[in-house]
Amino acid sequence: MKNYILLVDKDENTLAVLVTALKHFYGGKIHQALSNEEAIKVVERNGEPEVILIDFQILTDIEHDLMQHLFQQKFFVPIIATSDDPQHQNLVNSYPMVSARLDKPVSAKAFSYIIKGVVTSPLVSPSHVPVKFTTLLTLPVAGCDAYIKLAQDNYIKVLNKGDSFTDADAANLKAKGFKELHVLASDCFSLLEEVEAALEKIPTAPGTAPDAGQTVMAIDALEEMQTLAKALGWSPELLEKTKKAVNKALKVLSKNQEILDILNQKLGDVNSPYTRHVGLLCYLTCALGSYFDWVGDSGKEKLVLVSMLHDLAVDEAIYHDINAWNAKASDFKDKAPEVVRYRMHTIEAAKKLHGVAVLPADVEQIILQHHEKADGRGFPRGISAARISHLATLFILIEDLVDCLSEDRTVDQGIEDFVIKGKEAYDNGNFKKFFEVIIRHISKKFPAA
Ligand SMILES: [Fe+2]
Ligand SMILES: [Fe+2]
16 A cells, blocks of 8 residues: 655755655655665565655666666656756656656755645644754754644643754753654744755855864863863763853854854964953853753853854954953943943944844843943943843853953962952842852852752
8 A cells, every 4th residue: 555655865854854844744654765775675665655755866876776676566656856956857857757856955845735746645734743853953043832742632842932952952852752842733834944944054065164163173172171170070061061052052153154254263263362261151151051940051052152252343452451441441431442442342243243043132132231230330331230131141240250260360269259259249139149159159168059
């Protein structure tokens, strides 16, 4: 009985997208294969499929000839060939069993229309459609809510639209026995369109991808990070998790070449004070963020993104004496042009990033607020603590800590300095609450409970 569709492509991301599209309406089984050889095995085991979708390059692999196999079995299956080479158009015509050709990357919508026209299995309309973790991981943020399926018709929301789904989230769910998430059937195609756009934008050509790696290396190469991690008693797991979050943030940023270029230019030098500042911030925001339940993986990712981007409008030279510049910028009477320019660097960075689709919305807001202060004497706007967002408050505290950890002193001295200054500066509200959590985890004098 013909009750299944066979999808053949060497790219697992492509297969995962097509499976989600099919589950939206197709009631039969779906089998996948990464090569002709695998496809032949599927056909041997399951008999004649209703339809085969196959990458044209795989179809023409003569070593394991799927077409020959089908012919011998007298299986006359409609075949949809996918290809990214326009010259294949004519070649496709020379295969009588090929009934349609689809351009790659395959549009889930176009694919669904064609499949609906050829299959005989009953069509279905489920309330939710499964989406593979790998599909959601291609997106910087989820384009819609996502759920786990506990039982038939019993779904629980685990991811909100606009939040990002991270490798750590996927590992967590896997550990609990889940293999996929579900989205509402009505959200399925808009989500797949976003995935298709994201997959197209991922740089795959040699020479572009390593750029992100180069930045990671510059941050990873900070020897100081090892000393700091040791002094703060971080476990290898925490360090590893932090590294992953930094990598994930870079994966998000690598979808925007312009930002990646700026970062590589700024973070290219392992020994520059800017790289040190950004590197320490990336690690500290991420590691300390894990002590706050409300931050979660998506919050940590946002903090790492802010760490990398918040000072992109600041001149490198400023970093040699950043504390002095911060003091000058907080004095609104100081109207010296270079001070005014520095005071505006938060606005300038936010402006540069405005409209960059890959960034979660509050990244821009945290950047705008990263020099505001608990006492309302920060810059550029001097807003009160109550108006500073939770994530921005946490970022400001951690940046203060980083500023205390200067290279010419030990980590313990830097922490002591942070504790003394903080006790005076953070005497109420969220600043006080978050400060107390931080010092309990970093200061031996206030050991974590
Ligand atoms: Fe900074
Ligand atoms: Fe700044």
